[in-house]
Amino acid sequence: MRKKLAAGNWKMNGTSNAMTEVTDLAARFPESNVDILICPPATALSQLSGILEQSPIATGGQDCHVALSGAHTGDISAEMLKDVGAGYVILGHSERRDSYNEVSETVRAKARTAISAGLTAIVCLGESHVQREANNTLDIIGGQLAGSVPDGATGANLVVAYEPVWAIGTGLVPSLEQIAEVHAFIRTRLIRRFGEVTGIDIRILYGGSVKAANATGIFAVADVDGALVGGASLKADDFAGIINALQQA
Numbered sequence: 001m002r003k004k005l006a007a008g009n010w011k012m013n014g015t016s017n018a019m020t021e022v023t024d025l026a027a028r029f030p031e032s033n034v035d036i037l038i039c040p041p042a043t044a045l046s047q048l049s050g051i052l053e054q055s056p057i058a059t060g061g062q063d064c065h066v067a068l069s070g071a072h073t074g075d076i077s078a079e080m081l082k083d084v085g086a087g088y089v090i091l092g093h094s095e096r097r098d099s100y101n102e103v104s105e106t107v108r109a110k111a112r113t114a115i116s117a118g119l120t121a122i123v124c125l126g127e128s129h130v131q132r133e134a135n136n137t138l139d140i141i142g143g144q145l146a147g148s149v150p151d152g153a154t155g156a157n158l159v160v161a162y163e164p165v166w167a168i169g170t171g172l173v174p175s176l177e178q179i180a181e182v183h184a185f186i187r188t189r190l191i192r193r194f195g196e197v198t199g200i201d202i203r204i205l206y207g208g209s210v211k212a213a214n215a216t217g218i219f220a221v222a223d224v225d226g227a228l229v230g231g232a233s234l235k236a237d238d239f240a241g242i243i244n245a246l247q248q249a
Ligand code: PGA
Pocket: 009, 163, 167, 168, 169, 170, 171, 207, 208, 209, 210, 228, 229, 230, 231, 232
């Protein structure tokens, strides 16, 4: 059975002041029947990993370089993330695909490196509003999935996150039917590529304006194995509401 995952993506938010939120969250979940993850900015990872040492809450990065080390000013490697306690890394988030022209080929190379460093790669996919309006959603998702996920992926080293670009940070959420359609499509493609056992083992998260108020409905959709949460992961209260909904799903 796939273990569900509530993953928080803090994006470019989180200085020392945010640590009280983490302490608060850890106190609420001394144990958990679902996986919980916070991906803070890389600058906060070490501190966060320290605070969460005795907690079931894991930490992760938001990106890594294709190489494990070398002359890449300003970049951070998968090995460095691992070194400060990270277990996961988000890759191919639409904000990185947009701002840094990250194409699926790059995301795949990064995922390969992250996995080789012992991290679980959370590979993000999502269509734009224009692409959905043009009825191209499944083509886009199929292409990004095939291009971004490396060979050798397993349920232990890979998580897929479906995040419609138009739903991120907008308060807009696809209908449950739309979420169900894309998640079923991703599941079918994973099974076709990796076989029945591995294809069923890989977790598929939904992301884009998930809040405590809409989480229960989203988590009831087949093949939704949890959420990748941006804004609502910054406050312990908000994120705890989502985690509780997942624990009860
Ligand atoms: P949001 O972001 O929850 O603020 O919409 C989700 C994400 O970008 O992962």
